[in-house]
Amino acid sequence: MTTYFTLSEANAMIPFVKLDIEKLQGIKQQYREKHNELQLLKAYFRKHVPPAGRDPFFTLECEMDFLQMEGNTIVKSFELKGVQLKDIDTGLVDFPAIWNGHEVLLCWRQGEDSITHYHGMEDGFAGRKKLAEE
Numbered sequence: 001m002t003t004y005f006t007l008s009e010a011n012a013m014i015p016f017v018k019l020d021i022e023k024l025q026g027i028k029q030q031y032r033e034k035h036n037e038l039q040l041l042k043a044y045f046r047k048h049v050p051p052a053g054r055d056p057f058f059t060l061e062c063e064m065d066f067l068q069m070e071g072n073t074i075v076k077s078f079e080l081k082g083v084q085l086k087d088i089d090t091g092l093v094d095f096p097a098i099w100n101g102h103e104v105l106l107c108w109r110q111g112e113d114s115i116t117h118y119h120g121m122e123d124g125f126a127g128r129k130k131l132a133e134e
Contacts, residue, residue, distance in 0.1 A: 002096050003082025007131070010095035010106045011114050017083060020074050021091040021110055027071045028088055034064050092125060099131070106131075 005013075038060045050056045078085040078093070084105065086092040091110020096103070097118070104118045107128050117128040 004103075005082070005095040005097050005106060007097070007106060007115060010097065010108070013081070013083065013095070014108060014114060017078075017093055017108070018091070018110065020077065021085075021088065021093070024071055024074050024085075024088045025091070027067050027074075031064060031067045031071070034060055034067070038064070086125070094119075 038057060041056060041060065045056055075085060082096065084094040084096070086094055093108050094105035095108070095115070097106045098104070099106070099118055103121055105121060106115045107117045107119055107125065108115045109125075116131055118131055119125065119127040119129065
């Protein structure tokens with residue numbers, strides 16, 4: 001079942017959405033760094049014998065698992081609120097809405113102060129229109 005937002009409801013969520021996107025971006029960056037570190041460590045231990053009885057990858061793999069769980073929890077919170085997370089890197093989200101009698105997506109991107117655009121359900125970001133247009 002789709003949750004529909006009014007423009008004011010969607011705009012009221014922007015501060016929270018912004019924080020969650022920033023968290024996701026940080027998690028994604030940390031994950032990338034740990035992944036790169038793990039690859040270097042694996043390359044090192046292909047040439048060197050690891051200490052007996054120790055898994056040299058365990059800590060990094062656990063940290064990566066935790067980051068993945070944390071990120072998945074935030075993504076799931078978007079879904080539970082009815083907000084559609086489109087792109088973490090650009091901070092792009094959509095809010096389903098009924099606008100002038102049509103089902104649309106109110107479109108917000110990180111860096112924008114408020115929602116000023118919408119697009120059709122199938123149009124995507126490239127089809128954004130100003131809210132005043134119809």
